[in-house]
Amino acid sequence: MVALVQPRLVNGPSGDSTLYLDFAFGRRAMLFDLGDIHVLSPREVGRITHVFLSHLHMDHFAGFDRLLRLRLNTPGLIRLVGPPGLSEGVAHKLAAYRWNLLGETSPDFALEALDWREGGFAAAALFRARDGFAGCPSTLPDLPPGLVWQEAGLVVEAVELDHGIPSLAFALQERLRVNVHKARLDEMGLAVGPWLSRAKERLRAGESGAVEGPDGQTLSLETLVQAGALQTADGQRIAYVTDAGWIEANRRRIRTIAQDADTLFIEAGFLDADREIANGRQHLTAAQAGSLAREAGARRAVPHHFSPRYETREEELTAEFEAAYRRSGEA
Numbered sequence: 001m002v003a004l005v006q007p008r009l010v011n012g013p014s015g016d017s018t019l020y021l022d023f024a025f026g027r028r029a030m031l032f033d034l035g036d037i038h039v040l041s042p043r044e045v046g047r048i049t050h051v052f053l054s055h056l057h058m059d060h061f062a063g064f065d066r067l068l069r070l071r072l073n074t075p076g077l078i079r080l081v082g083p084p085g086l087s088e089g090v091a092h093k094l095a096a097y098r099w100n101l102l103g104e105t106s107p108d109f110a111l112e113a114l115d116w117r118e119g120g121f122a123a124a125a126l127f128r129a130r131d132g133f134a135g136c137p138s139t140l141p142d143l144p145p146g147l148v149w150q151e152a153g154l155v156v157e158a159v160e161l162d163h164g165i166p167s168l169a170f171a172l173q174e175r176l177r178v179n180v181h182k183a184r185l186d187e188m189g190l191a192v193g194p195w196l197s198r199a200k201e202r203l204r205a206g207e208s209g210a211v212e213g214p215d216g217q218t219l220s221l222e223t224l225v226q227a228g229a230l231q232t233a234d235g236q237r238i239a240y241v242t243d244a245g246w247i248e249a250n251r252r253r254i255r256t257i258a259q260d261a262d263t264l265f266i267e268a269g270f271l272d273a274d275r276e277i278a279n280g281r282q283h284l285t286a287a288q289a290g291s292l293a294r295e296a297g298a299r300r301a302v303p304h305h306f307s308p309r310y311e312t313r314e315e316e317l318t319a320e321f322e323a324a325y326r327r328s329g330e331a
């Protein structure tokens, strides 16, 4: 099955933590964290609709200026969701520049910054280019507990981890995966066409009822599924965990957000031999991250956020992570 969302670490495992979630059919993208994004093309940056920030340490937020600069002259809204202090942080970043060249005739570009912690949204601010990014309060989203975003076909979940400061971990959960079985369509005498995209989208959004077929006829979504022309499976889960200390409260939340992930990206910054240093900075070691990935039942696990101290020893981190992740039997 072709996945709706393709995730990739834009700077690999050693650079700033930033995960680009590329929507294959939607011509859009989301980011988990906003470190250095210079390796993304302007076109790729142009597709970003949402940025989910774990915390406001520089290696997770320093890409803000490039995002702003590349998007400033294009109408559109980018939503940023992060821990408490995000909306204030965005206001301060914007206040560092002079915006006297902006006005009512400027492209209608805007940023919305939403502060979230485990109890829900705590603050929301909207910054419009046409107002010179003066900023004003905006409406707090009303979402079920544990969700930081919701739209037809997918949700983004979050948990709050302890890194000395709150550090959010995220999971993008697709509702359903929908694929076309061409031979079954042929048997039903139905030609492929744009109608199929609409039918797939409706199924992914959890809808039922009728769709318009290739010749304008009325087709039932249920019939298409029952005949096997459209086949559904559980949606993809992509989890992202970074910057958290090895304490029980974090371990429990990491196992929750990473549970049965199709792909889990998890920080593995230090070798276990340097566990004391990792503890002091409230980071996970590769062995700790690998064991959490295994306990959560992640189908694929990708370590990231390697400390620069292992610049020439990345394979040691990877090997230690893999050994803990693959270890079978007793935990």
Ligand SMILES: [Zn+2]
Pocket (backbone or CB within 6 Å): 055, 057, 163, 243
């Ligand atoms: Zn950090």
Ligand SMILES: [Zn+2]
Pocket (backbone or CB within 6 Å): 017, 057, 059, 060, 243, 305
């Ligand atoms: Zn970090």
